[in-house]
Amino acid sequence: MSALAGLLLSAALLLAAPLAAQDARLAERLPPAALPGVAAAVAEARAQGLPTEPLVQRALEGAARGVEPERIVAAVREQAAQLRAARDAIGAEAPEADLAAAAGALYAGVPAAELERLRDARGGRPLAEPLVTLADFIVRGVPRDVALSVVLSLVNARLPDRSFAALRRSVAEDILRGLAPAEAASYRARNALLPRRPRPRINTLPPGSGPTSVPRPMPPRRPFM
């Protein structure tokens, strides 16, 4: 093979490789002006071992909403950076849902050091629920330090994940009713952390206060006269 032919073949392979690695959904849906930047960001993330599906979905969201190409590219690059920072904070072995939730918390302004504190407090358990709760509170207007304190207290108390979901619903309802976000979050967290009161047993009701399970003795019958 001549040197020129070899050079041409190498160039063709170099061009073909990134094209082949492109997600077909991006080529079909993105505005043409956004495709090179997004494809480059996705390829770089893939090379760094980051999950690429969140980046693809962010680009597709931008395209679906009719966002300008440069904003789509900027958003994808920013999310890639947040995924990288999230991986540094909570560990490379974290599941993709945890990484995405951590990236969301970073987007909401949570410092990476706080993510590390949450990771340590969780003791190896999944982080998605506390992180989604944290980001939700911040988006709803709970001050960042209050939101962090609330979530960390629940994590330290080792409450089950359903407690986070219940807390989110309660805080959202309180805010809709007009309560200040910080107060709503603090009040509901205190309630969640209170020890549960034992339910009263049925047969401990005071005598005469209601029906009991003990049958009353029948009065003696008078003999028929």
Added chain:
Amino acid sequence: MGDGCWREIERELRREEPPDEAAVERVVARIRREPAAAPRAGAWAWLTRRRLVPVTPLWALGGAAAAVLAALFLAGAPWRGPAPPDPALQPVQFVLVAPEAARVSLAGDFNDWDRDATPLRRASGAGVWSVVVPLRSGRYRYVFVVDGTRWVPDVAAPRGPEDEFGPSSVVLVGGST
């Protein structure tokens, strides 16, 4: 060895032996004693009788292509019935109350933000729209799309912080309890 010797050997090899008439008679008698095989008849015989079928290479290629197409069709044959449900998928219900809406759909990470892929069904006359979507474990962002133009977050779900394109909601599927 001299030439005379080689010629002697050649002459001996070329010499024809006279047939053994008695041996021939014995073989013929044996053949006559063996029962004759019954001639094969019927459809099975016709089907299993070997034949030589001359075909051109073009016909052979066409036959091979037809066989491949038939195999592909059978692989996706409708009479095989629906595939069994994937145990890794969990049903997640999405509900929106929108009495004035004419149509509502979902767009999110689970359907590539395709606003036409997951329409909601009007559950009752009170304007309650719902759909059940099977999802694998993970974190998904989504919005409701009302009448094809309004992107509405789910008030009953946690907010997604990634809002540079607009508000969204988050659903967590699976995980620990």
